[in-house]
Amino acid sequence: MRSISVILVFLRQRVRAPPFFRLLLQLGDFGHAARVAAYMVLLGKQLGWPHETLVQAEEAAYLHDIGKIAISDRVLLKPSRLNAREWELMRQHPSFSADIIGTLFAPELVAAVRHHHERWDGTGYPDGLAGDDIPTLAQAMCIVDSYDAMSSWRPYRSAMTATDCLAELERCRGRQFDPRLVDAFVGVRPDVLRVQEELRDQDPAGGAK
DSSP: OHHHHHHHHHHHHOSSOOHHHHHHHHTTHHHHHHHHHHHHHHHHHHHTOOHHHHHHHHHHHHTTTGGGGGSOHHHHTOSSOOOHHHHHHHTTHHHHHHHHHTTTSOHHHHHHHHTTTOOTTSOOSSSOOOGGGSOHHHHHHHHHHHHHHHTSOBTTBOOOOHHHHHHHHHHTBTTTBOHHHHHHHHTTHHHHHHHHHHHGGGOTTOOOO
């Protein structure tokens, strides 16, 4: 796993990064990646995952959006909502991410990254998986990624409060999210809030209260 270790050093230190990682950092994705990785560990511990799974899930979570390097910064930085063509391109980023990390991780971790935008009701992407056909690691990544996206500022909307984010997870249980994993994530709310505060300085866009 030396390759992934080198990548994570670039991401975590944010210095002398290769151009494509530097682009991600300029887009503000480092803070998002760091929080998603931390939340993934919190949720995994709550679910009783073994240590090795926690370590690998954290590393994969850091890179879950790496496929965005294949998408124009005009789309990524657009200050308004995406049009249909732009959204179709954006929907491909989980597949791009999985392709990029495919040689660095075990298949179940690659699948977690590929499927982290699938929905419990089958209306997600890229493959329209539903229910228990979605790998558990991907379901978990979907919840933590969604929570952080909601709690972070975006060019087209303000950050939601932690209370509102958790309420939205509850509202979407059984549709977008596995109800069991929603319950588990709600159970680590104090730790989630602590991580938000600790990582706030790494990305001013993140860290709603």
